[in-house]
Amino acid sequence: EKGNYRHYMQKEIFEQPIVVAQTLQTYVRPFEGEVALPDADLDLAKVDRVTIVACGTSFYAGLVAKYWIEQFARVPVDIDVASEFRYRQPVLEPGGLALFISQSGETADTLAALRHARDEQQRIAVVVNVPTSSMAREADLLLPTHAGPEIGVASTKAFTCQLAVLAALAANLARAKGRLSREEEIDIVAHLQEAPAALNAALGHDDDIAAMAYLIAPARDVLYLGRGPDYPMALEGALKLKEISYIHAEGYAAGEMKHGPIALIDEAVPVIVIAPSGPLFEKTVSNMQEVRARGGKIVLISDAKGIAEAGEGCMATIEMPEVHPLIAPLVYAVPVQLLAYHVAVLKGTDVDQPRNLAKSVTVE
Ligand code: M6R
Numbered sequence: 001e002k003g004n005y006r007h008y009m010q011k012e013i014f015e016q017p018i019v020v021a022q023t024l025q026t027y028v029r030p031f032e033g034e035v036a037l038p039d040a041d042l043d044l045a046k047v048d049r050v051t052i053v054a055c056g057t058s059f060y061a062g063l064v065a066k067y068w069i070e071q072f073a074r075v076p077v078d079i080d081v082a083s084e085f086r087y088r089q090p091v092l093e094p095g096g097l098a099l100f101i102s103q104s105g106e107t108a109d110t111l112a113a114l115r116h117a118r119d120e121q122q123r124i125a126v127v128v129n130v131p132t133s134s135m136a137r138e139a140d141l142l143l144p145t146h147a148g149p150e151i152g153v154a155s156t157k158a159f160t161c162q163l164a165v166l167a168a169l170a171a172n173l174a175r176a177k178g179r180l181s182r183e184e185e186i187d188i189v190a191h192l193q194e195a196p197a198a199l200n201a202a203l204g205h206d207d208d209i210a211a212m213a214y215l216i217a218p219a220r221d222v223l224y225l226g227r228g229p230d231y232p233m234a235l236e237g238a239l240k241l242k243e244i245s246y247i248h249a250e251g252y253a254a255g256e257m258k259h260g261p262i263a264l265i266d267e268a269v270p271v272i273v274i275a276p277s278g279p280l281f282e283k284t285v286s287n288m289q290e291v292r293a294r295g296g297k298i299v300l301i302s303d304a305k306g307i308a309e310a311g312e313g314c315m316a317t318i319e320m321p322e323v324h325p326l327i328a329p330l331v332y333a334v335p336v337q338l339l340a341y342h343v344a345v346l347k348g349t350d351v352d353q354p355r356n357l358a359k360s361v362t363v364e
Helices: 008-014 014-027 056-073 108-119 157-176 180-195 197-203 207-213 227-245 256-257 281-293 304-308 328-347
Strands: 050-054 077-081 097-102 123-129 143-144 221-226 248-254 270-274 295-305 316-320
Touching: 008 014, 008 328, 014 157, 014 180, 014 197, 056 077, 056 097, 056 157, 056 227, 077 221, 097 157, 108 157, 108 256, 123 157, 143 157, 157 180, 157 207, 157 316, 157 328, 197 227, 197 295, 197 316, 197 328, 207 227, 207 295, 221 227, 221 281, 227 248, 227 270, 227 328, 248 256, 248 328, 256 281, 270 281, 270 328, 281 295, 281 304, 295 304, 295 328
Parallel strands: 050 077, 050 097, 097 123, 123 143, 221 248, 221 270, 270 295, 295 316
Antiparallel strands: none
16 A cells, blocks of 8 residues: 555655665674575585676666676676577576576566576576566575565666665675675675665655756756766666656766767756765766766765765755765665656656556566
8 A cells, every 4th residue: 555655656765775674684694794695506606607687677786786796706797688688699608697687577578588598507596576476486596675565667666675685696606706705794794784774864855856856857858877886876767767757868877978978968958967975986077077068957966075075066966875885876776766756746647657668578
């Protein structure tokens, strides 16, 4: 039931602190300072290559996982959307790990890709929200998200739970490969444990976001920029806005702007910049200045420190709590979800059942 919420999507956005905490219970042992995985007949120490396959929002969770797995475990990761993966004749060395990410566990393209990978002698890991789904049944390593039923067609809480599981998977793989020191593991667990409170703090800015949504609602096109593990949040923000508000939006790697899309910039195209303070902040901000120099209207999503440093001259700013870069993708998912939600409400669209879309895409 929706309770006091106007839409399922809104309710599911606000459930994130609780369901992420619930999900993390399976994957971290806070008192021991250890990451953990469910039991499975699979030796992660032997994994030399990971292939990630998913669709839509679940694919964006996979993109973040690529950054984490390569950074922590130093294992090469290949990633593709399921509908491309199946038909491009991917080279899969026997014994590789193929990782499928899906809320429903029934997406036809992802399921077909899973079966293809199994035929190619890959071990199968599945991050899935519906424990009784086809993908869950066919996994060697089943990594459930505990988001609870997701009703809104736009995926929100399943996504942040996927990210929590994938961060823990990356750390587990790193440990199995002997590439994670005890101190690093303790740190990762501590940062993951900070995620629920940080998500709560992010949700605390709901009113501010509702109040600035009118700046975006009249736009015909919107651009989202991000860098590193926050680049997929730009893609996710753009997808959320497209899906439920029907405004054309694109996400770009901030550094890629100058290679073409900057030609689109004028005062009618709002640019949402996702830039938590941290190692990539200065670079992203310099891309933002390139946009501003061409008359672009900017919404900067950052923390107090980032906004103090770069907020001047922006059309609007959205303040997030200051968080460790590891959990920034989870936290920065919230403002892009809320922005899409409030813009859609202003436009009067059917938020939970957007036109032309189904919750589970069971055709290839
Ligand atoms: O159930 P799945 O995670 O496999 O679904 C994949 C996509 O269809 C899904 O994420 C879709 O892009 C959502 N509508 C995004 O909000």
